Amino acid sequence: xxxxxxxxxxxxxxxxxxxxxxxxxxxxxxxxxxxxxxxxxxxxxxxxxxxxxxxxxxxxxxxxxxxxxxxxxxxxxxxxxxxxxxxxxxxxxxxxxxxxxxxxxxxxxxxxxxxxxxxxxxxxxxxxxxxxxxxxxxxxxxxxxxxxxxxxxxxxxxxxxxxxxxxxxxxxxxxxxxxxxxxxxxxxxxxxxxxxxxxxxxxxxxxxxxxxxxxxxxxxxxxxxxxxxxxxxxxxxxxxxxxxxxxxxxxxxxxxxxxxxxxxxxxxxxxxxxxxxxxxxxxxxxxxxxxxxxxxxxxxxxxxxxxxxxxxxxxxxxxxxxxxxxxxxxxxxxxxxxxxxxxxxxxxxxxxxxxxxxxxxxxxxxxxxxxxxxxxxxxxxxxxxxxxxxxxxxxxxxxxxxxxxxxxx
Amino acid sequence: xxxxxxxxxxxxxxxxxxxxxxxxxxxxxxxxxxxxxxxxxxxxxxxxxxxxxxxxxxxxxxxxxxxxxxxxxxxxxxxxxxxxxxxxxxxxxxxxxxxxxxxxxxxxxxxxxxxxxxxxxxxxxxxxxxxxxxxxxxxxxxxxxxxxxxxxxxxxxxxxxxxxxxxxxxxxxxxxxxxxxxxxxxxxxxxxxxxxxxxxxxxxxxxxxxxxxxxxxxxxxxxxxxxxxxxxxxxxxxxxxxxxxxxxxxxxxxxxxxxxxxxxxxxxxxxxxxxxxxxxxxxxxxxxxxxxxxxxxxxxxxxxxxxxxxxxxxxxxxxxxxxxxxxxxxxxxxxxxxxxxxxxxxxxxxxxxxxxxxxxxxxxxxxxxxxxxxxxxxxxxxxxxxxxxxxxxxxxxxxxxxxxxxxxx
Numbered sequence: 001x002x003x004x005x006x007x008x009x010x011x012x013x014x015x016x017x018x019x020x021x022x023x024x025x026x027x028x029x030x031x032x033x034x035x036x037x038x039x040x041x042x043x044x045x046x047x048x049x050x051x052x053x054x055x056x057x058x059x060x061x062x063x064x065x066x067x068x069x070x071x072x073x074x075x076x077x078x079x080x081x082x083x084x085x086x087x088x089x090x091x092x093x094x095x096x097x098x099x100x101x102x103x104x105x106x107x108x109x110x111x112x113x114x115x116x117x118x119x120x121x122x123x124x125x126x127x128x129x130x131x132x133x134x135x136x137x138x139x140x141x142x143x144x145x146x147x148x149x150x151x152x153x154x155x156x157x158x159x160x161x162x163x164x165x166x167x168x169x170x171x172x173x174x175x176x177x178x179x180x181x182x183x184x185x186x187x188x189x190x191x192x193x194x195x196x197x198x199x200x201x202x203x204x205x206x207x208x209x210x211x212x213x214x215x216x217x218x219x220x221x222x223x224x225x226x227x228x229x230x231x232x233x234x235x236x237x238x239x240x241x242x243x244x245x246x247x248x249x250x251x252x253x254x255x256x257x258x259x260x261x262x263x264x265x266x267x268x269x270x271x272x273x274x275x276x277x278x279x280x281x282x283x284x285x286x287x288x289x290x291x292x293x294x295x296x297x298x299x300x301x302x303x304x305x306x307x308x309x310x311x312x313x314x315x316x317x318x319x320x321x322x323x324x325x326x327x328x329x330x331x332x333x334x335x336x337x338x339x340x341x342x343x344x345x346x347x348x349x350x351x352x353x354x355x356x357x358x359x360x361x362x363x364x365x366x367x368x369x370x371x372x373x374x375x376x377x378x379x380x381x382x383x384x385x386x387x388x389x390x391x392x393x394x395x396x397x398x399x400x401x402x403x404x405x406x407x408x409x
Numbered sequence: 410x411x412x413x414x415x416x417x418x419x420x421x422x423x424x425x426x427x428x429x430x431x432x433x434x435x436x437x438x439x440x441x442x443x444x445x446x447x448x449x450x451x452x453x454x455x456x457x458x459x460x461x462x463x464x465x466x467x468x469x470x471x472x473x474x475x476x477x478x479x480x481x482x483x484x485x486x487x488x489x490x491x492x493x494x495x496x497x498x499x500x501x502x503x504x505x506x507x508x509x510x511x512x513x514x515x516x517x518x519x520x521x522x523x524x525x526x527x528x529x530x531x532x533x534x535x536x537x538x539x540x541x542x543x544x545x546x547x548x549x550x551x552x553x554x555x556x557x558x559x560x561x562x563x564x565x566x567x568x569x570x571x572x573x574x575x576x577x578x579x580x581x582x583x584x585x586x587x588x589x590x591x592x593x594x595x596x597x598x599x600x601x602x603x604x605x606x607x608x609x610x611x612x613x614x615x616x617x618x619x620x621x622x623x624x625x626x627x628x629x630x631x632x633x634x635x636x637x638x639x640x641x642x643x644x645x646x647x648x649x650x651x652x653x654x655x656x657x658x659x660x661x662x663x664x665x666x667x668x669x670x671x672x673x674x675x676x677x678x679x680x681x682x683x684x685x686x687x688x689x690x691x692x693x694x695x696x697x698x699x700x701x702x703x704x705x706x707x708x709x710x711x712x713x714x715x716x717x718x719x720x721x722x723x724x725x726x727x728x729x730x731x732x733x734x735x736x737x738x739x740x741x742x743x744x745x746x747x748x749x750x751x752x753x754x755x756x757x758x759x760x761x762x763x764x765x766x767x768x769x770x771x772x773x774x775x776x777x778x779x780x781x782x783x784x785x786x787x788x789x790x791x792x793x794x795x796x797x798x799x800x801x802x803x804x805x806x807x808x809x810x811x812x813x814x815x816x817x818x
Contacts, residue, residue, distance in 0.1 A: 322531070331466065
């Protein structure tokens, strides 16, 4: 059961001028499932992306990076679920390229103008024939208002499709930002088994887009963790079609640039949080805030040590205020000169630990009250400086084990 | 159910001349449970230890380090389960010291000659009165052949007591090495929620003992992982009573030194592996061997990435040869210049992946056969050099979640 997350109302998802989307059931792994999704972009759209840092990155990631670097102008994405085309060696690269070629041929563009994305089981050959056979149906389905179906078509173990849309005014014009994403395991910083596609009709200097994408990823997808595994396939890609009609944004620091940035980060954060809310087996949504660090980096280390600890996560699942486990995670996060007598810990508004020990006024029932909530904020004060960092995670339940023990069966 | 691990036969545990052990039921957390254990050492015994690297180390760890450093000659250990006396601030230190003082008084030694050890729940006040009340019974129970009871008295979520004993001949004399340990969660390198006590009657230069302890820990307790959490309390302590009657060992490289080292490491490894076999919820014992690395350190990183991955561990639990998850873990282990086309993967004798892709002869049923075993060796070849490393771990089951969600209830 996802935590406070409903499927998006399709009416709320604004089309993005310059972007058409088509869906097909290609039987990649299972029959009667939307599993191939095609994005087609009008000529002139700018595209930038960030990809997994896993050195065992999948074939489609390698090909997408190659095609982006070629600079031929991206005109289409082809996305499949059911098979990640990872751990597949040279043969996997050939299959990813064959998929791009097939779609390029149908659209009358060059293969280097197509980016491939795959998610699903690792180390099995991509059934490229089935995908290619499904492409005409996806192309036949192309339309601007297909975001809700696209959100559904990229799901794997997700239980709820994830899509967010908003509009802002820039230079007197209405600008749309719409995005979709999928989780739901192998989620940790520096991307995840995560695919995210976000499009806007804003007009922005193509040279600024990579910066905007990196910043948005850092504030969203790189701040979430479910199980600490970093996938081979994750990608977050942003399209700007320049069709909104306002004067091009040439600086992210300008009022127009700031408005776009704020909206893009907001959509990316909502998508990232949706992934956590629908994390495999999640029953709780946990915000971990670490303050008072000497550097942002050490705050992140502490936040992730807490967010990755199976002992902390099972305690949240049990609604058990076994909060010493949080202190233990703070202690092994890797700050070698940490002074435990400076640490304070809060659970929402409850002051649990002061100066490294149990707060004299802390009562078990207060901790229990907060632990029973579906949304909980853990706050750690390090007492070393002014840096801070936040990450989002979920608890660790029986269902996580069931989902991952049964995933392929 | 522990994996191929039986409770030790008390007859197999040789007493160590110069060491007496006493047990009591002090009701630290629960009634009618052996929960306090006292070791008393003859005068002249040498003691060395390694302790948790967690910066939130528990009060007893701080006091034990202090007392060891004071160099007054250790005469006793006082060990309790049920409460870790961690995350307890200044008050926790006072309680750990009070425990040492109480035992010192009964034994007629100085408090600095007593080392305290605690394991159990974090961030709750140590019930020092109950421990002190239990001490006379423990002291009354002191005897040399009490190792089996001691192994039982230090258990927390362990399901089987862990004790190993062996004898070797050094300089014509029979030398005994006997040890006990406890797990079973919060186990990862650089110690764990782990307590290990090993004693020998060997005669060894006191200055060599710290080196021997570090080496033994590196080859054993620092090579295991259950859930990736590093506890606040772990300690591994070795006692040498010098009573075996052979000429003192003054070099670890001498034949006598090598014989002792080999035996101590063997006992420590057996204890460490026993902890994994009895890991919380474990149903399988997994050996992860990484070979062909440029450095031992990078081999360890890869081995631990595999051994810590919840996705890999749930696949083992499910007997599902979803081996792409292992490749994904190799990829995110932190070797930035890893070439995935050089990676080979074996599951026992089955060659699963070659040059980063599925081996052409690999058949799912062969992977399945190995995955169903209770003991499995994963071998990864990195193709970068000649370094290697091995770690031991277990799978990740429903029971892990149950045990840790219910631990305090």
